[in-house]
Each structure stands twice: as structure tokens, then as C-alpha cells.
Amino acid sequence: MTQDTQSQIARLCAGDTRALAQAISAVENRAAGWSDLLKALFPHTGKARVLGITGAPGAGKSTLVDRLAKHYRKQNQTVGIIAVDPTSPYTGGAILGDRIRMQDHHSDPGIYIRSMATRGSLGGLARATADAATVLDASGRDLIMIETVGVGQDEIDIVRLADVTIVILVPGMGDDVQTIKAGIMEIADIFVINKSDREGAERVEREIRAMQSLSTRHDRWTPPIVKTVATDGVGIQELAEAIADYEAYLKNENLVLKKNVENWQERLVEMLRDAMLEKARAQLDRGSLERYASEIAEHKRDPYSLVEEIVRGVERNGDS
Numbered sequence: 437m438t439q440d441t442q443s444q445i446a447r448l449c450a451g452d453t454r455a456l457a458q459a460i461s462a463v464e465n466r467a468a469g470w471s472d473l474l475k476a477l478f479p480h481t482g483k484a485r486v487l488g489i490t491g492a493p494g495a496g497k498s499t500l501v502d503r504l505a506k507h508y509r510k511q512n513q514t515v516g517i518i519a520v521d522p523t524s525p526y527t528g529g530a531i532l533g534d535r536i537r538m539q540d541h542h543s544d545p546g547i548y549i550r551s552m553a554t555r556g557s558l559g560g561l562a563r564a565t566a567d568a569a570t571v572l573d574a575s576g577r578d579l580i581m582i583e584t585v586g587v588g589q590d591e592i593d594i595v596r597l598a599d600v601t602i603v604i605l606v607p608g609m610g611d612d613v614q615t616i617k618a619g620i621m622e623i624a625d626i627f628v629i630n631k632s633d634r635e636g637a638e639r640v641e642r643e644i645r646a647m648q649s650l651s652t653r654h655d656r657w658t659p660p661i662v663k664t665v666a667t668d669g670v671g672i673q674e675l676a677e678a679i680a681d682y683e684a685y686l687k688n689e690n691l692v693l694k695k696n697v698e699n700w701q702e703r704l705v706e707m708l709r710d711a712m713l714e715k716a717r718a719q720l721d722r723g724s725l726e727r728y729a730s731e732i733a734e735h736k737r738d739p740y741s742l743v744e745e746i747v748r749g750v751e752r753n754g755d756s
């Protein structure tokens with residue numbers, strides 16, 4: 437490791453925000469030395485609590501994250517926020533609403549906000565988010581909140597990073613429980629019905645309860661339902677209590693380590709897949725994947741032998 441990297445790590449672990457921003461960019465862009473950086477940071481991680489907040493576009497995720505951040509700041513906890521692929525980013529091309537809401541944090545170094553608008557980034561969005569969370573954790577943030585739009589597999593992978601996952605629903609908007617992806621419903625440790633100032637909150641609650649009555653989770657936890665009006669700060673205290681309750685439950689039932697092991701099992705497979713695929717790609721010249729595909733489509737070649745051939749190439753290179 438270079439002396440530069442060493443001093444960067446020292447500054448980062450001391451809480452320096454600039455070093456933090458640089459380190460996240462380095463791992464996000466896979467800049468030279470990114471993996472050495474993560475290797476060096478890993479021993480400093482494992483202390484932060486990680487909350488995942490997901491829900492449909494416009495459900496009020498950012499508003500809620502903002503309120504929660506303020507709540508935890510009052511308890512003197514430092515906060516890191518990762519907004520994944522936001523439809524309305526916090527910074528950069530920020531929509532006015534978010535910018536105004538987030539403005540007062542800018543004077544508070546206790547809240548660090550980072551947007552990851554990098555769908556299709558090197559190594560994938562889930563991986564980039566995981567690496568950013570690792571850096572934030574190492575930097576000593578007490579609490580990390582990951583905001584992500586609940587749409588697909590990426591989001592499910594992302595919340596796998598979280599100790600506590602909060603799924604936000606809203607009344608109306610055709611956003612009924614039935615239309616929410618089953619995968620998203622299953623990952624909720626806590627349900628929030630935001631915009632409870634609107635009509636239909638009771639109905640959403642009934643729908644969640646009906647769904648919950650159909651099955652028991654393997655950890656036997658029944659996700660509580662918290663009604664909020666994020667814009668007015670209503671229900672934030674209750675949400676923070678629900679979060680603390682679930683954390684206490686995991687601890688009392690000795691599930692913290694188990695959950696971590698399960699998450700790492702999934703993540704290791706992903707990391708291996710990435711690394712192996714990269715090696716396989718290195719075996720292929722530019723355009724050769726396309727050529728092979730044509731040959732297979734025209735039945736000039738069989739894909740089974742081809743894959744074996746490429747894997748053998750990877751193995752040979754590994755030996756040298």
C-alpha cells in the first residue's frame with residue numbers, strides 16, 4: 437500500500453469528510469488501489485447500524501430519512517446516508533424539494549449524504565452500495581441509512597446489507613399491497629405507511645395485516661406497522677422505537693450473528709461471481725462474445741464445449 441493510501445485511511449478513520457468522499461469515489465469507480473483500500477478498511481467495520489429504507493418512487497423515503505437523521509442527531513449519533521439511484525437525487529441534478537429539505541444538513545458534518553446514481557456501474561449497483569457502506573462504517577458513522585427505490589432485484593440485494601429494513605407504503609396511488617412486488621414485502625422488518633394524512637391509510641394497514649396472517653417469518657418476528665406523516669415529523673419517534681425494538685429482538689433471540697452469516701453467504705457468492713466473470717471476460721477478445729454467440733445460433737459450435745474451453749483458459753492463467 438502506498439503512503440498516500442495509508443494517510444488517506446488514517447484521515448478517513450478519524451472522520452475526515454473529504455477523505456470519506458474520496459474513498460467512496462475510489463471504490464465506486466474502481467480506481468487504482470480500490471480493493472487494497474477496502475481490505476485495509478474492513479477491520480474497522482462492523483460497528484455501524486445499517487438501516488435500509490425502500491418504497492415506491494415518491495413514497496416519501498427522502499423526507500422520512502431526513503427526519504430520522506435529525507432524530508438520531510439529537511442523540512448525538514453520526515449519520516451517513518446513501519441514496520441509491522434516486523429518482524430525485526439529493527445533490528447534483530437535485531430537484532428543488534430535496535435540495536431545500538437537505539440544505540440544513542450541509543452545515544452539520546454529523547450527516548453525510550451520498551447519491552449513487554450509477555445503475556450499470558462497474559461491478560453493479562448493489563456492489564457499489566455495499567462498498568460505499570463499508571467505507572462509511574469504517575469512517576466511524578454510528579448509523580448508515582440506505583434509501584432505495586423498491587423496484588427490482590438490485591434493491592433486494594441492497595437491503596441485504598441492512599440490519600433493519602423498512603418498507604414504505606402510501607395510501608392510494610394504486611400502490612396497494614397487492615401490487616407491491618412480493619419480494620419487497622418479504623424483506624420488510626418494519627412497515628411504514630407514510631402520507632397517513634391522506635385517505636386510505638387504514639385500508640393499507642388492513643391489507644398488510646391480512647398478508648401477515650397468511651405466514652410466519654422464519655425468525656418469528658411480526659413486522660410492526662408504523663403510520664407516519666414524514667413532512668410533519670409525525671410518527672418518527674414511533675418509527676425509531678420500532679427500529680430499536682427489532683434490534684433488541686434480534687439481540688435477545690441471538691439472531692444478529694446468524695443474520696450476518698446469511699447475508700455474507702449471499703454476498704460472497706456475488707463477489708465470487710463478479711471476480712470469476714471478470715477473469716472469463718479477460719479471456720475473450722473484444723467482439724469475440726458476439727462472434728461465439730452467432731456461431732452457436734447458427735449451430736456451428738456448441739455452447740457447452742465453449743464454456744468449458746473458456747474456464748480451462750481461466751484455470752491455465754491462474755496457474756501462471
Ligand SMILES: Nc1nc2c(ncn2[C@@H]2O[C@H](COP(=O)(O)OP(=O)(O)OP(=O)(O)O)[C@@H](O)[C@H]2O)c(=O)[nH]1
Nearest residue numbers: 493494495496497498499522523524631665666667
Ligand atoms: N402529504 C404528504 N406528503 C408527503 C409526505 N411525505 C412526503 N411527502 C411529499 O411527497 C413528495 C415525495 O417525497 P420524497 O421524500 O422526495 O419521496 P421519495 O420516496 O424519496 O422519492 P424518490 O426518491 O423520488 O423515489 C414530496 O413532495 C414530499 O413533500 C407525507 O407524509 N404526507
Ligand SMILES: [Mg+2]
Nearest residue numbers: 497498522524
Ligand atoms: Mg428520494
